[in-house]
Amino acid sequence: MIPRHDPEQISFASDNYSGAHPEVLAALAVANGGHQTSYGADAYTAALPELFAPLFGEGIEVYPVWNGTGANVVGLMSLTDRWSGVVCSDMAHINTDEGGAPERVGGLKLLAVPTPDGKLTPELVDRVAIAFEDEHRARPTVLSLTQSTELGTVYTPAEVTALAAHAHGLGMSVQMDGARIANAAASLGVPVRAFTRDAGVDVLSFGGTKNGMVFGEALVVLNPAVVRGVLYLRKLTTQLSSKTRFISAQLEALLTDDLWLRGATHANAMAARLAAAIEGLPGIELTAPVQANGVFPRLPRAVVEATQQRFGYYLWDESDPQRPVARWMCTFDTTEADVDAFAAAVRESARPS
Template sequence: MVKATELTGTTTADPGNPTPTRLHNPASRGFASDNCAGVHSEILTALALSNGGHEASYGEDAYTKRLQGVMAHHFGPDTEAFPVFNGTGANVLSLQSMLPRWGAVICAATSHINIDENAAPERVGGIKLLTIDTPDGKLTPELIAQEAWGWGIEHRAQPLVVSITQSTERGTVYTPSEIQAIADFAHARGITLHMDGARLANAAAHLNVPLRAITRDVGVDVLSFGGTKNGIILGETIVLLTKEASAGLKYLRKMNMQLASKMRFVSAQIIALMEGDLWLRSAQQSNSMAKRLSEAVREIPGIKLTQEVQSNAVFATMPPAAASKARERVRFLDWNPVRGEVRWMCSFDTMPEDVDNLVAILQESVGSCQNEIHSVGEPAIVS
């Protein structure tokens, strides 16, 4: 693995020289997050084609209008797409539009809205989160029932939305029947269903089903659809699957600072991702590399998988000293330092040689820290 500091083909920035300079090594690869990957070349081509001339602003452009048809193709007629800047904005805005001020959201304790969005749902959205512990990041009707109560009690925030993540922050995937069961349970109690689909493409690729089969067809009301983790520069899309589930989204998007003036450049990226099969090809690539990685590390003594690998994430425990040593050569993140659990994320541009290089580094690092192999407790789940 080439270190990020070993830059080649770059020049020192000169304030008097406006020529752009490259400040990173384009050959570097890491496994910290799929957010760290670059932009797919097909997305860059689409952006270039959308540039030039003047187009109407704030979503009145030709690209945003075309996006409506593209998303309807994937999610069904009468859907409506609202491009926004980022995933946090998509989630907060979606949930805010689904709730009265006294409403609450039931979600997994590991959900992105709970642990990775600072206090945005609470401070910006004014939303109460009712969190539930899960072994694998997935909610079930039985788990949701722990917080689905108290309607009409003025002392309790009213549980009116369930939010699930597909694929989850633990890399696991809901099946269509699992989502349908949640939707049926929720709708029977007057609760609407939101899906954080930052990695929805990875879930669909794993299940080998159309996007609609794990969203609209199984009862999801509002979707935060992600593209940043699958090869675009920036921008996500809120997709209304049942319009009655959301109120005032048109106005809330502006109020929450998520209305892009030059929206055509967000929409053009999502069109390029979704109009053909780029979304699927990219997700299949990252998923397959995660599977390759999981199969290889399973054979390394001292490393134990802690979740079934169903998307582009691999979770495992390993000796902390070995993890620290490996991170001197390739970047990845701790998930639970107390348990010695780490996470490796694969991206659309992760190649077999990148995985093989990481495996070699891990083997060497674990081998040099044999005395710590038994110092880490057994994982909760071993697949």
């Protein structure tokens, strides 16, 4: 096959832009031999609860799905009724980047709260988690947290524990969108269960595509007592792959020798390197702490025009057209040379003429 892209071209636009990790591709080749039962009744999928147990403990359920939106929608639907509302940050992926899937497919009402740093607090939850017995309003049933957030900020275990306890005290369940959960774990330096299961999270979307998988994520049910009908919901939302073994084999590769954590640790380090390299440049300021694999700088328009096409990145906020906020994402295959070349171009374009 003739390559239709330049494999030397590196982008800072999204951690979805990267290819697959070689260890993941090797796992796919292993799983490809011979025949296995379809629709999740295969040996690779059957092994997932045992493989995830070192991260989250025994008694969990693991359901491979096609993508992060699917993991979120199935997880939320398993915790809700048709009259339910889901409390989330206004920046949450379920609110801004899933095409209305939780509402259109899941039939849920999102109760979004403005969050300047992407993180909810019990006080912010209380702004919309009200009127539980009012038939004229969606009943707040689930609190959805994103870890790490869309701004690259990270909830500490204490913050998740406080939020989960508050939600449970209101009779709500807790779902976590962990599309970048590996980056959060690498940032915090604690076992992942410390800010998930042990902190009171009931259902988790465990990300893989942004961390070296070709496709697929995992819906991890940490508290099976509170969910209903996951098997049926996965099928009716078109998230059940006939050849599920190829998702499960990739997940196994991520979990082997902590590949999931190694890749995220590297991505975070590259983001920190990039932030340090541009810090203090004239007209440039970081708008959010660099805690995971994303950098959100406010830039002069001249810097954007000089660098965006060459290195590739998105503008996050253009409310000030002359000084927009950019989003720079690093991933498992971002190199120090990539970062240094990008930073050099930014420095050159930011230099006063």
